[in-house]
Amino acid sequence: MxxxxxxxxxxxxxxxxxxxxxxxxxxxxxxxxxxxxxxxxxxxxxxxxxxxxxxxxxxxxxxxxxxxxxxxxxxxxxxxxxxxxxxxxxxxxxxxxxxxxxxxxxxxxxxxxxxxxxxxxxxxxxxxxxxxGLSDEAHLLESVRISMAALEAAIAVTVELHDVPLRSPGFAQGCDELAAYLQKMVESIVYAYRFISPQVFYDELRPFYEPIRVGGQSYLGPGAVEMPLFVLDHVLWGSQSDHQAYREFKETYLPYVLPAYRAVYARFAGKPALIDRAIGEARAAGAQDELVRAGLAALNRVFVVLLRFRAPHVQLAERVYEVGRSGPAIGSGGYAPSMLGDLVTLTLAARSRIRTALNES
Missing domain, CATH: 1.20.58.1320 (Methane Monooxygenase Hydroxylase; Chain G, domain 1)
Known part of the structure; x- marks a missing residue:
C-alpha cells in the first residue's frame, strides 16, 4: 500500500x-x-x-x-x-x-x-x-475540506483491504492506515463544534440547501451527508445489511457522490463486507492464532475511530435541530437526523461482532 x-x-x-x-x-x-x-x-x-x-x-x-x-x-x-x-x-x-x-x-x-x-x-x-459571506459558512466549508481527501484515501484502503488475508501483516497495517485517515473525520467534527454556531447554521445557512427541480426531477441541496463515508461503511460492514432505512439512506445519496464511488458501491452491493470476510477467516483459523488476533484488534481500532466521529456528529445534529425545533426536522442534505442515530447503532453492532470474534479466538 x-x-x-x-x-x-x-x-x-x-x-x-x-x-x-x-x-x-x-x-x-x-x-x-x-x-x-x-x-x-x-x-x-x-x-x-x-x-x-x-x-x-x-x-x-x-x-x-x-x-x-x-x-x-x-x-x-x-x-x-x-x-x-x-x-x-x-x-x-x-x-x-x-x-x-x-x-x-x-x-x-x-x-x-x-x-x-x-x-x-x-x-x-x-x-x-x-x-x-458569513464566517460560520467559511468554517462549515473548511470542516469538510479537513477530511474529504483523507476520507477518499480511506475508501481506497478499505477496498484494497477487502482482498488482504486477515493473517497477513499487511491487514493490520492497512487497518492502522485506515484508522489514521478516519481520524481526520474526527478532527472535522471537532472543528465544526468549535467554529459553527447551531443557531447561525439553522437560521442563516440551512435555507440555502433546499432541493430544486431540474428537468422534471428534484435534486437535494449540498449537505455533509453527501460525503462518501456511507460508501466506506458499505464496504467495511454494511453491504449485506437488511436494515431498510439504512439501505434507503445509501441509495438516496449515491447519485451525489463521484462516479468512481458509485462503482465501488455497486461492486460490493449484496456481497460480504470486509468484516464478514475477516470474521469468517478468524473462525476458520481457530483459537489462539496470534496473527488472527492482531488483525481483528486492528480492525476493532478502525471502528473505535469511526465511532469517535459518529457519536459527536449525532450530538451536533441534535444541537442544531434543538435550536430549530419549531421548524423543519429534516437535515440540510434532506435526511432525517434520526438516521445518524441508526448509523451509530449499526456501527456499534458491527464492532460488537469483531469483539465477539476476538473473544472466540
Whole structure:
C-alpha cells in the first residue's frame, strides 16, 4: 500500500485543480452574491447570473475540471434563488439546458453538490464562493475540506483491504492506515463544534440547501451527508445489511457522490463486507492464532475511530435541530437526523461482532 500521506495528496490535488479553475471568468461576479442575498435582491441575483451563464452552449472542448468548476459558480445562484422562494429554472431563461449539459459532462447531478461548494471551491478569502459571506459558512466549508481527501484515501484502503488475508501483516497495517485517515473525520467534527454556531447554521445557512427541480426531477441541496463515508461503511460492514432505512439512506445519496464511488458501491452491493470476510477467516483459523488476533484488534481500532466521529456528529445534529425545533426536522442534505442515530447503532453492532470474534479466538 502507498504511504498514507502520498495517497491523500493525490485526492487533494484533484480537488485543487477544480478549485483553481474559473472557466466562466465568474470569480468577481460570484463574490457579489452574498450582498445580493442579504438584500433579498432576486432581480439582481438573476441579472448577475445571466452575465456569465453560457447560454449559447457549454464549450465542447471542456473536460471534467472545467464543467465541475462551472457548475460550482452557477450552483451558488441556484441555492440562493431557492432560498428566496424561486425555482431557478423557472426564473432564469436558458438555465436548465446548461445545467443538464454540465451534469452529463461530470456524471453528477444538475446542481451544486457538497463537492462543488467545499473542496472544489477556492479557500482563499479573495476567491472563495459563498451564499452568505458569513464566517460560520467559511468554517462549515473548511470542516469538510479537513477530511474529504483523507476520507477518499480511506475508501481506497478499505477496498484494497477487502482482498488482504486477515493473517497477513499487511491487514493490520492497512487497518492502522485506515484508522489514521478516519481520524481526520474526527478532527472535522471537532472543528465544526468549535467554529459553527447551531443557531447561525439553522437560521442563516440551512435555507440555502433546499432541493430544486431540474428537468422534471428534484435534486437535494449540498449537505455533509453527501460525503462518501456511507460508501466506506458499505464496504467495511454494511453491504449485506437488511436494515431498510439504512439501505434507503445509501441509495438516496449515491447519485451525489463521484462516479468512481458509485462503482465501488455497486461492486460490493449484496456481497460480504470486509468484516464478514475477516470474521469468517478468524473462525476458520481457530483459537489462539496470534496473527488472527492482531488483525481483528486492528480492525476493532478502525471502528473505535469511526465511532469517535459518529457519536459527536449525532450530538451536533441534535444541537442544531434543538435550536430549530419549531421548524423543519429534516437535515440540510434532506435526511432525517434520526438516521445518524441508526448509523451509530449499526456501527456499534458491527464492532460488537469483531469483539465477539476476538473473544472466540
Amino acid at each position: 502507498e504511504r498514507a500521506q502520498d495517497r491523500a495528496c493525490v485526492f487533494a490535488a484533484t480537488h485543487a485543480a477544480v478549485a483553481a479553475c474559473d472557466p466562466l471568468q465568474a470569480r468577481s461576479l460570484v463574490l457579489q452574491l452574498p450582498g445580493l442575498n442579504r438584500n433579498k435582491d432576486v432581480p439582481g441575483i438573476v441579472g448577475l447570473l445571466r452575465e456569465f451563464l453560457p447560454v449559447r452552449g457549454v464549450p465542447s472542448g471542456w473536460g471534467f475540471v472545467e464543467a465541475a468548476a462551472a457548475m460550482r459558480d452557477i450552483g451558488f445562484f441556484l441555492g440562493s434563488l431557492k432560498r428566496h422562494g424561486h425555482e431557478p429554472a423557472d426564473v432564469v431563461p436558458g438555465l436548465e439546458p446548461v445545467l443538464l449539459d454540465l451534469a452529463r459532462m461530470t456524471d453528477l447531478p444538475p446542481r451544486e453538490t457538497l463537492l462543488h461548494v467545499t473542496v472544489w471551491n477556492p479557500a482563499a478569502a479573495d476567491a472563495q464562493r459563498s451564499y452568505t
